[in-house]
Amino acid sequence: MKLLGTNTSPYVRKARLVLLEKNIAHDYLIDPPSEPGSDVHRVNPLGRIPALVLDDGECIFDSVVIAEYADTLNDSPMLIPRGDALARMRVRRWEALADGIMDSAIVVRNEHVRAAAKQEAAIIEMHTLAINRALAHVAAQLGQREWCEGDHISLGDLALVSALVYLDLRLPEMDWRGAHSNLAAFFQRMSARKSVITTMKE
Template sequence: MLLEKNIPHEFVNDLPQGEIARQANPMGRIPSLILDDGFCVFDSSVIADYADALNDNPVLIPRSDVKARLRVKRWEALADGIADSAVVVRTERIRDVDRQDAATLELHNRAISNALDYAALLLGKNEWCEGKSITLADLALASALVYLDLRQPERDWRGAYPDLAAWFGKMSKRQSVIAASA
């Protein structure tokens, strides 16, 4: 959001529960945003909302069309749901094999699969997730898929959803996505 809207900032790549992450968020989670006056903002949806309000170039969360705004926020929830479940699966998989909980893995892998089905259906052959230009919906979904590729490279979602793959291929070339994925 900050890169797409050309909002000057310093990007700090700290680990979850790292020193800066814990300073910024009592739960130690990333991402967090620390304002110039020291005020700490956390949870990506709160950060995205704030960032979008800072300027109109471009507007990434619709302002006046309440239903369009709702659709974008629902995309965001879907994308965050994919990322949250991918984090749970990752947390489970790094345990010793005999301590991994098969039901948890199944529940969250199924949630990811169902969310991808839903995303592919909603996107269809459209150029953007919502409307006729980029919004938070595209950025949130791209972020979730970048994370999914990192943690579950074996998941062949591109084969299952070629239109979603084509959309992601285009998103992946955006400077903001390249920079934020580094």
């Protein structure tokens, strides 16, 4: 299988982390959808990344579906609980929170790169508030625990670290570490993992 993406997309990072943590063999191809000649529009009608193309040509999108599919391929580690409905919901909710932070951060970033006169202050404010509320919620939920849910790594941890990396990359002025020291510690722990190191350098 091959994963199409870019190194800056937080959704791509999440999908890559799932494949890397589960040791699922794949090729990672950098393929920005905005570049002429990109394969992305051919394989994903939405023209978005990540897109996971299986060996028979079937394409899986988006990152939520890629994570769900990949997690069923093996159990080491099991990133989405299967038997316990509440635990499963909580992991999916962590993912929804992290994805929501990514969504709002991308909106703010897209406003920032517009000419100053065209930037919508109300949109920037609305999404910045959403990010700050979500970070405060995430920090309170995590507390001093090592993992988002349960006693081992889950999709929630991978989604959350992907969102935090994106904030560092595009909205460094947010200083989420200063506001939430437990998130800073979480990030430091996650950053030491081989999977995260791989997505940061390649």
